[in-house]
Amino acid sequence: MTRPPKVLLERVERRFGSSVALAALDLAVEEGEFLTLLGPSGCGKTTTLRIIAGFVDPTGGRVLIDGREVGHLPPNKREVGMVFQNYALFPHLTVAENIAFGMKQRGAPEAVRRRRAGELLDLIKMTGMGDRHPGELSGGQRQRVAIARAVAHPPAILLMDEPLGALDLKLREAMQQELRAIQKALGITTLYVTHDQTEAMVMSDRIVVMQGGRVEQIGTPSDIYMRPASRFVASFVGRINFVPLAADGRPRGGSASPLRLPSGVPIGSRGLTLGLRPEWLRLLPDGAAVNGYNVLDGRVTDSVFVGSHVSLAVDLGDGGTLTVDGRPEDALPAPGQPVRVCWEPERAIILHDH
Amino acid sequence: MKARWDIVLLPPLALSVLLLLASQIIFLKGSLHRDLGMGQFDPAVGLHNFIEIFTDSYFVQSLGLSIGVSAMATVLTLLIAFPVAYVIARTDGRLSIVLLSAVVVSSFITIVIKVLGLMMIFSSNGPVNGALMALGLIERPITIIGTLPGVVLGLMYYTLGFAILLFYSVIVTVPRSLEEAAQVHGASRWQVFRQVVLPLCLPGVAAGGLMIFNVSMGGFSSTALIGAGKVLTLPVVIQRTVLLETNYGLGAALAVLLLTVVIVINGCSVALLARARRGMLV
Numbered sequence: 045m046t047r048p049p050k051v052l053l054e055r056v057e058r059r060f061g062s063s064v065a066l067a068a069l070d071l072a073v074e075e076g077e078f079l080t081l082l083g084p085s086g087c088g089k090t091t092t093l094r095i096i097a098g099f100v101d102p103t104g105g106r107v108l109i110d111g112r113e114v115g116h117l118p119p120n121k122r123e124v125g126m127v128f129q130n131y132a133l134f135p136h137l138t139v140a141e142n143i144a145f146g147m148k149q150r151g152a153p154e155a156v157r158r159r160r161a162g163e164l165l166d167l168i169k170m171t172g173m174g175d176r177h178p179g180e181l182s183g184g185q186r187q188r189v190a191i192a193r194a195v196a197h198p199p200a201i202l203l204m205d206e207p208l209g210a211l212d213l214k215l216r217e218a219m220q221q222e223l224r225a226i227q228k229a230l231g232i233t234t235l236y237v238t239h240d241q242t243e244a245m246v247m248s249d250r251i252v253v254m255q256g257g258r259v260e261q262i263g264t265p266s267d268i269y270m271r272p273a274s275r276f277v278a279s280f281v282g283r284i285n286f287v288p289l290a291a292d293g294r295p296r297g298g299s300a301s302p303l304r305l306p307s308g309v310p311i312g313s314r315g316l317t318l319g320l321r322p323e324w325l326r327l328l329p330d331g332a333a334v335n336g337y338n339v340l341d342g343r344v345t346d347s348v349f350v351g352s353h354v355s356l357a358v359d360l361g362d363g364g365t366l367t368v369d370g371r372p373e374d375a376l377p378a379p380g381q382p383v384r385v386c387w388e389p390e391r392a393i394i395l396h397d398h
Numbered sequence: 399m400k401a402r403w404d405i406v407l408l409p410p411l412a413l414s415v416l417l418l419l420a421s422q423i424i425f426l427k428g429s430l431h432r433d434l435g436m437g438q439f440d441p442a443v444g445l446h447n448f449i450e451i452f453t454d455s456y457f458v459q460s461l462g463l464s465i466g467v468s469a470m471a472t473v474l475t476l477l478i479a480f481p482v483a484y485v486i487a488r489t490d491g492r493l494s495i496v497l498l499s500a501v502v503v504s505s506f507i508t509i510v511i512k513v514l515g516l517m518m519i520f521s522s523n524g525p526v527n528g529a530l531m532a533l534g535l536i537e538r539p540i541t542i543i544g545t546l547p548g549v550v551l552g553l554m555y556y557t558l559g560f561a562i563l564l565f566y567s568v569i570v571t572v573p574r575s576l577e578e579a580a581q582v583h584g585a586s587r588w589q590v591f592r593q594v595v596l597p598l599c600l601p602g603v604a605a606g607g608l609m610i611f612n613v614s615m616g617g618f619s620s621t622a623l624i625g626a627g628k629v630l631t632l633p634v635v636i637q638r639t640v641l642l643e644t645n646y647g648l649g650a651a652l653a654v655l656l657l658t659v660v661i662v663i664n665g666c667s668v669a670l671l672a673r674a675r676r677g678m679l680v
Binding site: 097119133146193203 | 575578
């Protein structure tokens, strides 16, 4: 027998007056899964989270947690844990009291609360700091306490609303690893909201890419990156070059010969655009011979040293520009030099224009 | 060198201190001389006036009545003002500004006019009595004139607007996300209020309570109008002693008593509060 999904949203929508914040969203979060809602601000990801928490009432559709409809329940009856962007720790309570807050509301005895707070303090590597107040903690410590508080009860599902947004880059990267480790250790179903695509890739089992209140694509990080379902997903997650194709397979507006497309794409399809990640492209000297590769000729216009790679801009002469990643240790062409850009035909994304 | 802007504050400070202290010194000095009638003072310094106050149950009862009425008005005002301020603070957008402006505007209306309005609302053929009689809850119209509840009502009317403004400014400092965090982690509406909102607002509530109490202790106009000579709080007794009995010495002594009692009560409250806060933070 298959278990029902931990959280199930059916045709959930939310309108504010005439504007649609969320349009008929269907979503299933599986038990133990780390699912991320990813999208630009205003895409509806936070609204989705707040609907599940019970802070926002949907104007249509159903919300089920553990197979039980929760639409009529106030937030405190939903068995949900939540981490807020600004931590929202109670400043008048100690760290241990903050962590045990949810258990206290539900009538857990003092001894149980103290033991559980101790366990969680060990888990978040803050052993012995239970008597401090939130005001005495660093940003990273506050974040960890907020997570401990959210999972203490323990809830059916953990919701996180851009929890790392207030931290600086170094700490954020460390916290991503730590958060993932805590989530794995507890095996708790997690719904995570972020606008940071790197964060979503690093942490998630699956990613839901959203835009304008709609789901663009649901998939694993590699699905999203290697096989984006739309132009929006392709450009929102990672960097990409778009090469629009004419019906005969030539780049539109150019004089190049027809390109070979990945297998399975019918020849002669109209309205196709080729998506090429910069790291899939290689540069060869002008006039170099290539076998089995697609080739476009152009001229380097810019070269930027990034560290892990060198980002080169190649003007194709027909108005199009490609961004190509070169390896810093290679002898790379200087701006002004003519080059050939080549790639394996299979390493390309086919996008259908709408 | 840094500009010393605080120098600008010195003249108004000096003036305030002068006016405040000068009047109190006059009272303090007057309270120590026996009044001989016709505006004459006995040059001998003594405590006759205070002895008279503490041996006459009339004055002691008046002091007790003042404290009782003020305490009652303070508690009731707190109970009404805090929820109202909470609702305004948590109302979104323009409505909140409209509600707050209504409170501010009504606070600027002189208490005499407000009390007259109160009297009309509670008059024998006013809306309150009309409604209560129509419902059959009372047989004869009730009156607030000359009654203790009426005087408490008058004092509440006097302080409510300021109390709401004060509590509003305290409540907006508590982020809404704290309430959401409490709610999502299992706290009912009441538990959120009891365990998060109230503790975080407590210093402000205590300060506001003291302010209401102090204003109530000195409240004269509304008490004189509604009390109608039947509810004799200390400020009313002082006015009568000075203006009707022209006993300046005794009046001054009563004023000194009122001031001393208020200062002592405030001092004790602040000390208690400081101890409570230390206890909370250690």
